[in-house]
Amino acid sequence: MDDEVFPCEYDPKACPSPPPQKSRLFTILLLYCWQREYDKRPYRAFQFSRLKFEERMGRKFHCIRDFRIIVNYLLRRPQLSVSITGVVVSNWDPGLLKDFVRALIPVWYVELKLMRFPNEFFVMLCLNAAKMNVSHLSLEGTPLTDEDVRILREFLLVSKTLRRLNVSSCSVTQYNFALIADGVHKSAGVRRLCASRLLGGGLTLDTEKITSVLGSLLMQNSLWGLALEQCELTAQDMIPIADHLALTNSNLKRLRIACNKIGPDGAFFLLRGMSIGGRLELLDISCNSIGTHGGEWVAKFLTSCRKLQKLHLNYNEMQPEAVNLILLAMKKQCKLERLTLYGNTFDSRTAMIVRRLLDAQVVLHSEMDISYTYDEHLQDYRVVPWR
Numbered sequence: 001m002d003d004e005v006f007p008c009e010y011d012p013k014a015c016p017s018p019p020p021q022k023s024r025l026f027t028i029l030l031l032y033c034w035q036r037e038y039d040k041r042p043y044r045a046f047q048f049s050r051l052k053f054e055e056r057m058g059r060k061f062h063c064i065r066d067f068r069i070i071v072n073y074l075l076r077r078p079q080l081s082v083s084i085t086g087v088v089v090s091n092w093d094p095g096l097l098k099d100f101v102r103a104l105i106p107v108w109y110v111e112l113k114l115m116r117f118p119n120e121f122f123v124m125l126c127l128n129a130a131k132m133n134v135s136h137l138s139l140e141g142t143p144l145t146d147e148d149v150r151i152l153r154e155f156l157l158v159s160k161t162l163r164r165l166n167v168s169s170c171s172v173t174q175y176n177f178a179l180i181a182d183g184v185h186k187s188a189g190v191r192r193l194c195a196s197r198l199l200g201g202g203l204t205l206d207t208e209k210i211t212s213v214l215g216s217l218l219m220q221n222s223l224w225g226l227a228l229e230q231c232e233l234t235a236q237d238m239i240p241i242a243d244h245l246a247l248t249n250s251n252l253k254r255l256r257i258a259c260n261k262i263g264p265d266g267a268f269f270l271l272r273g274m275s276i277g278g279r280l281e282l283l284d285i286s287c288n289s290i291g292t293h294g295g296e297w298v299a300k301f302l303t304s305c306r307k308l309q310k311l312h313l314n315y316n317e318m319q320p321e322a323v324n325l326i327l328l329a330m331k332k333q334c335k336l337e338r339l340t341l342y343g344n345t346f347d348s349r350t351a352m353i354v355r356r357l358l359d360a361q362v363v364l365h366s367e368m369d370i371s372y373t374y375d376e377h378l379q380d381y382r383v384v385p386w387r
Helices: 028-038 050-057 065-076 094-103 119-127 146-158 177-186 207-219 238-245 263-277 291-302 320-329 348-359
Strands: 045-049 081-085 109-113 136-138 164-166 192-194 225-227 254-256 282-284 310-312 338-340 370-375 380-385
Touching: 028 045, 028 065, 045 050, 045 065, 065 094, 094 119, 119 146, 146 177, 177 207, 207 238, 238 263, 263 291, 291 320, 320 348, 348 370, 348 380
Parallel strands: 045 081, 081 109, 109 136, 136 164, 164 192, 192 225, 225 254, 254 282, 282 310, 310 338
Antiparallel strands: 370 380
């Protein structure tokens, strides 16, 4: 058998690889141009995302050189709000950390999402707490160690301007959460706390411990906003919260406990407490498996919640009969400005009720996340999502 002859042979030296491209420099002038795209005059709302930076520049973000450009920009132009996402901050240059905290002193709204901070940053933040004007501090997605949480508590005790704290998805455990709650309890002005996605600290999350801390925190009666999503809360854990809602002097106006396991009993406790106190304005119990029975409790107490403006009930496994009762309650004296029901089960009667509510302008399209359409195949009306 003759040897097969190939038309050509591969020679790696004949096709040299192209020379590496010189990385683009990140300048303060380029950052000025980017901020004009995101903001309007006088350019006082700074925002920066590491992913967008790397996509535009075609290279990795440098935690020292590139971050220095951001800090210099903030020092030159005092901002009203600063939003930075996904940046790793090194402790190799203490002067850079000091300048970054100094740049945050005049800022009212500080959002540091998915960041990586050394412990020295929180120490410097605490040392400058008395001079800072921050009203909203969000550390969502930024891991916090036990030492970071301890220093953050000291920051809460010193700050006189902070009104809202967000430590959701910050690796806060059921143990160091007590330190944050104590700092909020003893702070001068914190009114909103977002502490979603608490962890068990190597064990199953002890929700009784969490609600015990919450009960003590709510006794202070200064919080008007609380978010505890994805914390594995059960129906029994709703009792201290419901007892606080039942107080006529309760200041709690916004409650978000989506993606927990409160079930129909938890919905009953909350709605009954709301109907007695009547001060809550927003309730989010989406993804809590309250079912048809829980939906019936919602329909029963809905008209008694005098100040409730926004109610979120998405993906709660409610059957059409419960959804219909909730929609029929809208015809009575109800001041809801937003009702979300998508993710549950609907039937043709649900579509007819939605049609009558919308046509009679009892509710507007912007006030619900579902609408109706005529299905020629079914020869009847059916529910469709409305975004």
